[in-house]
Amino acid sequence: MLKYDLVVIGGGPAGMAAALKAKECGVNKILILERAATLGGILEQCIHTGFGLHHFGEELSGPEYAYRFIKQVEETDIEVKVDTMVTDILTGNIVVATNNTDGMLEIHATAIILAMGCRERPRGALDIPGSRASGIMTAGTAQKYVNIDGYMPGKKIVILGSGDIGLIMARRMTLEGAKVEMVCELMPYSGGLTRNIVQCLDDMGIPLKLSCTVIKTHGIERLEGVTIANVDENRRPIPGTEQFVECDTLMLSVGLIPENELTRNAGVMIDPITNGAIVDENRQTSRPGIFACGNVLQVHDLVDYVTQESYTAGEGAAKYIKSKSKNKRTKYISVKPEGGVRYVVPQNINCDADCDVKLYFRVKDVYKNGRITVTSGDKVLYSKKKPKLAPGEMEYVIVKSDDIKELDKKEIVVKVEV
Amino acid sequence: MIKEMTCVACPLGCQLTVELGENNEVLSVSGNTCKRGEKYAQDECTNPVRMLTTTMKVNGGSLPVIPVKTSSPIPKGKMFDCMKVINSEVVDAPIRMGEVLISNICDTGVDIVATNEM
């Protein structure tokens, strides 16, 4: 059996950053397992710019952002196996993987970092009635066809969901000569960044229809059109508002789901809201020595935050690998969302956390002048008003380590109130 | 003339109302909550620019296309002209990261550069 100090599953931005940080912290033998033919993950097909403003202070395209990390990995002795799929994580931190050079691999790892990313919510999960024609695909699949394979996946397009990938694809398809008829959004607000609405839709003259959804697909072979309808406050279609829109393609950008099949099989506890692992401030999961970061932990909107989070996980894994007493029982403070806050990551903080902790969270709705508070019992750890909070934009607050040490109640609550 | 726009200087997304003069000069900006909004309106009304990202056809590469971008933002109105030029050209592999593949595209003074290697 192969033996490594650290095995990182996934060679996208999260996996690379975590591995690099662990290396920097002195971890010796590190292996990255990547299922694609190259490192870089989904960034390789995200050819638009907008990456790296926080991390590098400049605006890079996806491949450029990935490239910088790939080069850094190449400069270290971090080992990489590409075209390698991890199929299982066995008790005792044994990673089972398969590829076409080694066949089956069993690797013992002192620590494991999960960085498998996420997948797009498919049509089946949406319950759109109608035909099973071709031409119905997720925006990410369409993105791969256009940007990697160099083929047009459609000419006359309706996009359902105003997530960022959908918005980016609206512009991308228009630039390549397709007609994007509209973007329909079920919610009364867009899930994408404002900048993308302006530069991808407004610039291209593409209408954004809010509180609107696709209720039927038409066409037996290739898609011939969709029926759209407005929805009421309960997101049910309003009779009488149905409208047929001719199109050959329906692109779906209706949310991302962390890819946690391996995580579940490994017996790691999952947060039902994030669909990612429950972690502490080091991004350690409920299983000692297994860490998680990036979109497999929680869906991010900015890769820069993925990098930050992955550095935290890399550092946490390094600490774990070096620590003598690995499976000691520690005391936790649990972090709970309340009011307008949908979830918080990390969900737990070690009582003896020795540095400030950033709490990342998302809100449930759009709030104007909402107040973010962090409290523990009667004690207020943080309180600030924000002019705008939206579900599409991840927020964070910092809790000081001194404050954490002094808490007598073992719970912290993050809340947003208007 | 009155023009409505959404400010993208920060995630707040203020709805701006811009009053334009006869020569499209900005007379007034309202709806913004900070100074950056005013500057954004000025730039957007007088000389809106955008980064253009797309792909270019490759000969002899591991993939049929390579991602490219403009080396700096170009006038918004020239995006489709630039697309036409980019789509008519073919580059030979190998290609380095950041390599200039088309220089001074559409007389904008801006180059088209590779954003990956192949």
Place this chain on the structure above:
Amino acid sequence: MQYDVAVIGAGVCGAMITRELSKLDLKVVMLEKLSDVSMGTSKANSAIVHAGFDAEVGSLKAKLNVQGASLMAYYCNKLNVPYKNIGSLVVAYSWDDMQTLDILFERGFNNGVPNMQIISQEKLRAMEPYISEEAIGALWAPTAGIVSPYELAIAATENAVVNGARVKRNSGVFDIEYKDDLFFLSTASGVIKAKYIINCAGVFADQIAKMIGDTSFKIIPRKGEYYLLDKTEATMVNHVLFKCPSSMGKGILITPTAHGNVLMGPTAIDLDFDSKLDVDTTIEGLDTVKREIRKVIPQLTTRNAITSFAGLRAHIEGDHSDFVIGPSKENEKFINVAGIESPGLTAAPAIARYVGQIFREIAPEYEKKKDFIATRPAPVRVNELSPEERRKLVEKDKRYGRIICRCEGITEGEIIDAIKAPCGARDVDGVKRRTRAGMGRCQSGFCGSKVVEILSRELGVPMNQITKHGNRSKILYEKTK
């Protein structure tokens, strides 16, 4: 091209019958209108093996159902098709329902269904821990089971081809002429001559029969809508669960599938005669399934649905209709196999044998082949292998080490096998039915484009000529540049 027999329709009956005929020393061709075998009713049904207590005593349905249920294990073993003998429960909720169970029991007994039992609430709860508290008892039929219906059709086709049968896909029959003891079939791929015809055209069987002047039956397409749930829900249901039957069929059922998912449905809506291609799902239909399911297993939701789909059952017009199997009154060399609605899948192995007998009676001139190969080898299923077997396989062929579909763990090697198989996959859905690539929870979001790439490479055509399910269901347009 001249054949001895033309089988029209490549559903599970067509395929099983073609295989049966390939035991004889004759030339048989199976003609399919669509781009692949098993594209109609056979790919969108409840995928279960009925014990046989539903069909009326003395009917052909009853006889072939009970025979089929007992033959299924044998055929699935020979053809290496996923099959599990998990048994079924008809669940009762009321005094009325309990009386229905008695009627079903008696009918089953008369039909020859073995080992049935009416069980108590306690026993039912022990067998199905998540069953509704309102359930008070059930009819237990241990001979029922589940099978992968499209794989049965595919496997039978492959085996028939190995035994010399021809399959012509994209070859819909639009006219039949009979002269000089020969049928002349005008098809989308030219004229085909045959001495005998077996009409297995599913919902279109009445239209095919009409081509020789046989208007003795009419087929109503009866739509059924289903949800397929993620394997994560597999612990919620252990057996085929029926509600008590109604006049429109056996009602909505919940069942594990042979691959470990959960299937629930179908609704039953009669469509017009001219809506035989309408397999659209509807808001009403899907809502009905959701509502009915809650009565059986209240905790089961569609939150983890992988997909929903609809299929058409070939229902012969009339209330107590039976299968129509036998030589046509218009021409005895034309054998109808029509109205094969539920329990058609269960009956398919028995139908194949029965039609084989009928054929030998009207065409005694053909001898049995001496070299008939009865077994279809099991396709490689990498995720069912032990680590050691997997290692050896990858050493032999590296392509079995490259996973393409991550949800189901399907490798490039398996996809290539499916393309190269006799009557192999030609489109993305064909690969999906043969290998399960794209059947998982991401619904081919990741592997779809890779499957297109592999099909394109293996078939030697550009990516934009690869379709989802034949004809104009293309996936890609021209190159971007």
